[in-house]
Amino acid sequence: MAAQSLGYRVCVLDPGADSPAGSVADRHLRADYLDEQALREMAATCAATTTEFENVPARALEFLARHGVVSPAAASVAVAQDRRAEKAFVRRCGLDTAPYVDVSSVDELRGAPAELFPGILKVACLGYDGKGQAGVASIAQALEAFASFGGVACVLEKRLPLELEISVVIARGFDGRSVAYPVAENVHRAGILAVSTAPARISQELALRAIDATRRIADALDYVGVLCVEFFVLADGRLRVNEMAPRPHNSGHYTIDACVTSQFEQQARVLAGLPLGSSHQHQAAVMLNILGDCWYDHLGDAQPSAAPREPDWNVVLGHPAAKLHLYGKREPRRGRKMGHVTVLAEAVDEAVRVAVQIERGLGIDVQRAAARR
Ligand code: ADP
Ligand code: MG
Numbered sequence: 001m002a003a004q005s006l007g008y009r010v011c012v013l014d015p016g017a018d019s020p021a022g023s024v025a026d027r028h029l030r031a032d033y034l035d036e037q038a039l040r041e042m043a044a045t046c047a048a049t050t051t052e053f054e055n056v057p058a059r060a061l062e063f064l065a066r067h068g069v070v071s072p073a074a075a076s077v078a079v080a081q082d083r084r085a086e087k088a089f090v091r092r093c094g095l096d097t098a099p100y101v102d103v104s105s106v107d108e109l110r111g112a113p114a115e116l117f118p119g120i121l122k123v124a125c126l127g128y129d130g131k132g133q134a135g136v137a138s139i140a141q142a143l144e145a146f147a148s149f150g151g152v153a154c155v156l157e158k159r160l161p162l163e164l165e166i167s168v169v170i171a172r173g174f175d176g177r178s179v180a181y182p183v184a185e186n187v188h189r190a191g192i193l194a195v196s197t198a199p200a201r202i203s204q205e206l207a208l209r210a211i212d213a214t215r216r217i218a219d220a221l222d223y224v225g226v227l228c229v230e231f232f233v234l235a236d237g238r239l240r241v242n243e244m245a246p247r248p249h250n251s252g253h254y255t256i257d258a259c260v261t262s263q264f265e266q267q268a269r270v271l272a273g274l275p276l277g278s279s280h281q282h283q284a285a286v287m288l289n290i291l292g293d294c295w296y297d298h299l300g301d302a303q304p305s306a307a308p309r310e311p312d313w314n315v316v317l318g319h320p321a322a323k324l325h326l327y328g329k330r331e332p333r334r335g336r337k338m339g340h341v342t343v344l345a346e347a348v349d350e351a352v353r354v355a356v357q358i359e360r361g362l363g364i365d366v367q368r369a370a371a372r373r
Contacts, residue, residue, distance in 0.1 A: 002264035008272070011045050013038055020327040021052060033060045043067035048271040050225060054080050054246050055126055071174075071224040071271060072246045079221065080246045083124045083155045090241045093220045095213050097241050098232065100157040109146055109156065110139065116158045121145045124153040129335065130191015135159065160240065164233040166200050168214040169252035171226045171266035171276055178218055179266070181259065181279045183207045184251045184287075186230070189369040192335060195355070196251045196287040197348060198258065202233070209239060217244060226267045228252060250289065250337070257323045257342040258285035283321075284348040286355035290339040290362070292332035297363045308332045315361030316341050319354055 001024055003010050012025040015032050022028030027045070031038035033056050042049060048069035051061065054077055061074035079085050087097045099116060102124075103109045121142050123132035134145035142156060165186045172178040185200035186193055200207065214229040221227075228249030230242040252263040261269075261277025269276055295308035316324045326339035341358060345351035359366070 003268035018330045039063050076221045077246050095241050098157045098160050100155045103154045118159045120157050162232050163235045167230045167251040168210050169228045170214050172218045172223050179276045179279045180211045182281045193250050198254045198285050225270050254285040254287045258283050283344040284351045286343045286351040288341045292336040293334050295332035297365050
């Protein structure tokens with residue numbers, strides 16, 4: 001939609017029939033990401049290609065890069081696709097991650113240092129929204145989780161006491177110039193982003209450190225496009241890089257309504273070789289994710305068998321400074337991101353106050369959402 005607003009035509013490759021991007025694009029190629037005919041058609045149709053999802057096989061991007069502009073590059077996407085490569089890369093940049101080890105066999109897991117417990121076992125590839133993760137208190141539990149993931153490559157990471165989670169979205173052009181957005185403060189429930197507040201209520205010093213670290217990663221990757229880096233903040237203010245996303249990110253959705261240039265427009269500008277836009281934030285914002293759960297829980301009927309019902313969107317639209325974004329996904333499922341709400345205000349506290357009212361009105365069950373895992 002952002003590219004279309006700049007006058008471009010858009011072609012989307014997505015295997016899903018229910019594809020939100022496919023439904024608004026000028027053309028939807030409904031095929032597998034590695035379908036050769038579809039890739040050839042993309043290459044013939046598109047001057048530039050980007051990805052909205054990091055699990056698009058690097059091979060598909062490499063193929064397209066032989067025919068036109070592709071950003072981010074397959075090599076950057078590949079780093080973010082594998083937690084082992086990602087964490088090693090972050091450390092090579094001189095930045096810290098949570099303590100972890102790579103685990104590709106039962107023996108390796110048995111040899112994991114005791115200080116990593118309690119920890120989290122995460123599959124190295126294809127995990128998202130907390131999927132492919134298990135909290136493990138002991139080696140025995142870790143072995144059980146490893147088996148339940150089918151013995152695929154994992155990382156075992158120490159569970160850190162988090163003061164806060166924050167993220168930085170940055171856009172970097174072909175000329176190496178970059179523009180960072182104000183830092184967002186993120187609350188996750190059951191491993192899924194629930195709320196982002198921007199600007200984050202943190203010191204300027206911490207915000208600058210997070211932006212510097214993000215820029216360092218983007219420069220080291222010679223990254224082109226929109227990149228998000230998620231951080232953990234520890235009680236003493238130290239930062240740990242959690243992970244990165246080589247694309248516009250959920251924690252940057254607030255930029256659609258609260259900034260001069262949205263993260264999506266920035267991606268379109270980079271691809272088209274246009275100058276980057278201003279990342280200036282003109283209002284404080286709270287972004288609430290709307291999960292499929294709202295279709296079931298909003299009237300207090302939390303039985304798993306209840307039929308889904310459309311939430312009462314007037315709860316959102318009744319607030320003049322709340323903006324509703326629904327992605328047009330047909331099937332509401334628990335834990336599935338169906339849309340989001342952005343609340344705008346002059347001050348962060350006011351945006352938070354309204355956001356809390358909207359959460360209550362939509363029946364977002366904070367306790368239940370946090371306990372799901
Ligand atoms: P995903 O790829 O699913 O987003 P993450 O690794 O970002 O996976 O984990 C999701 C969330 O789980 C994090 O945002 C954080 O809230 C929590 N989490 C993950 N790793 C740790 C950790 N080492 N210590 C504490 N909390 C963690
Ligand atoms: Mg994450």
